[in-house]
Amino acid sequence: MRRISLAWLLVFALVWTVLAAPRFDAWVAGAIAVLTGVILHTGLGGRQGARIHLRGLVRFVPFFLNQSVRGGLDVAFRALHPARPLDPTFIPFRTGLPEGPARVFFVNCISLLPGTFSAQFHDRDLRVHLLTDDAEGARRLETLERKVAGLFGVQVDESKEGTPADPALSGNGGQRHG
Amino acid sequence: MTESLLELVTGALVLAGAFFFLAGTAGLLRFPDVYCRLHALTKADNLGLGLISLGLALQAPDWTTRIQILLIWLLALAAAATVCHLLARSSLREGVPAVGVDTEVDP
Numbered sequence: 001m002r003r004i005s006l007a008w009l010l011v012f013a014l015v016w017t018v019l020a021a022p023r024f025d026a027w028v029a030g031a032i033a034v035l036t037g038v039i040l041h042t043g044l045g046g047r048q049g050a051r052i053h054l055r056g057l058v059r060f061v062p063f064f065l066n067q068s069v070r071g072g073l074d075v076a077f078r079a080l081h082p083a084r085p086l087d088p089t090f091i092p093f094r095t096g097l098p099e100g101p102a103r104v105f106f107v108n109c110i111s112l113l114p115g116t117f118s119a120q121f122h123d124r125d126l127r128v129h130l131l132t133d134d135a136e137g138a139r140r141l142e143t144l145e146r147k148v149a150g151l152f153g154v155q156v157d158e159s160k161e162g163t164p165a166d167p168a169l170s171g172n173g174g175q176r177h178g
Numbered sequence: 179m180t181e182s183l184l185e186l187v188t189g190a191l192v193l194a195g196a197f198f199f200l201a202g203t204a205g206l207l208r209f210p211d212v213y214c215r216l217h218a219l220t221k222a223d224n225l226g227l228g229l230i231s232l233g234l235a236l237q238a239p240d241w242t243t244r245i246q247i248l249l250i251w252l253l254a255l256a257a258a259a260t261v262c263h264l265l266a267r268s269s270l271r272e273g274v275p276a277v278g279v280d281t282e283v284d285p
Contacts, residue, residue: 018249021242072198072225075218079205088214088278108259111220119213119266129213129266133278 004042012037050101056150063147064109071114078131089133090119093126093141096157097149106148113144184236191233198226210277212269220262227254 012034020026078085097103110128111117116137120127130137149156205218231251235244 015249018242018246021246068221068225068228071221072201075205075221076198076201079201079208079218079222084208086209086214086277088211088276090276090279107263108256111259111262112224112255114221115217117213117216117220117262117266119263119270121263121267127270129216129276131214131217 004038008041009034009038012041050152052151053153056147056153060147060151064112067113067144071112074114075131086131087133089130091128091130091137093128093138094124095126095145096124096155097145098154098157099123102148102152102154105152106145109144109148110141113140116140188233188236191229191236195226195229195231195233198222198229202226212274213266213276216262216266220258224255224258227251 013030016026016030016034020030095103095106097106107118107121107126110126115131117129118126119129128137128141145156199222202218202222205222206215209215209218228251231247235247238244238247
């Protein structure tokens with residue numbers, strides 16, 4: 001049984017306070033939500049802290065906003081275009097980010113940026129869905145990877161050798177059954 | 179004068195946001211498979227919510243409310259990314275076919 005960290009309890013309580021405004025009667029639901037949140041967070045191994053680098057953050061925020069706008073415009077264009085131009089595919093991607101918050105953050109950001117989302121994730125290997133099958137996709141992932149590394153102040157391990165631990169993630173197509 | 183300009187900007191931002199929600203819904207209906215539909219939901223709705231949040235933040239009476247709105251947008255982003263990943267993962271496990279990918283589906 002892991003111990004619950006007081007710091008995270010305070011973080012969750014602060015989030016609730018901002019959301020619900022500091023109203024006393026909101027704390028009946030708030031106490032349940034905060035406790036559930038912190039217990040789940042601890043149970044899922046979220047105790048390791050992450051240090052955000054200010055310089056990385058200053059670079060990441062405009063990048064993220066810019067990409068969000070592009071992603072929204074891109075998908076809106078494809079959805080409303082009479083011919084509905086799509087060329088979807090899955091690609092494998094191996095991340096060089098170290099295990100922990102940086103990697104999880106990266107995987108989540110993939111799903112918010114233009115034309116990509118992470119469909120499977122095992123250790124260092126991802127299966128990413130692309131809305132259009134082009135060489136841009138993998139390059140965008142590498143750019144995002146570098147930005148996330150800067151945000152967390154970690155190094156991207158460039159060595160990409162080795163085979164995926166999960167064979168389902170190695171190929172392009174191929175559903176996993178069972 | 180400044181106030182009416184601010185209201186104009188808010189109106190434009192909220193309308194633009196609503197447009198992206200509409201486009202996301204069009205994608206949800208028109209895209210060919212579950213994987214493409216997830217793109218429509220995550221991207222268009224996040225930008226839509228972002229624009230609406232920005233528009234409303236301009237009308238907020240104080241900074242507490244603005245931080246509240248920002249936090250709501252960030253939490254919605256985190257939820258959207260997580261739910262998108264989980265839906266895609268379970269669809270792959272269930273063998274839901276994907277357009278453009280050579281897949282065999284068990285009879």
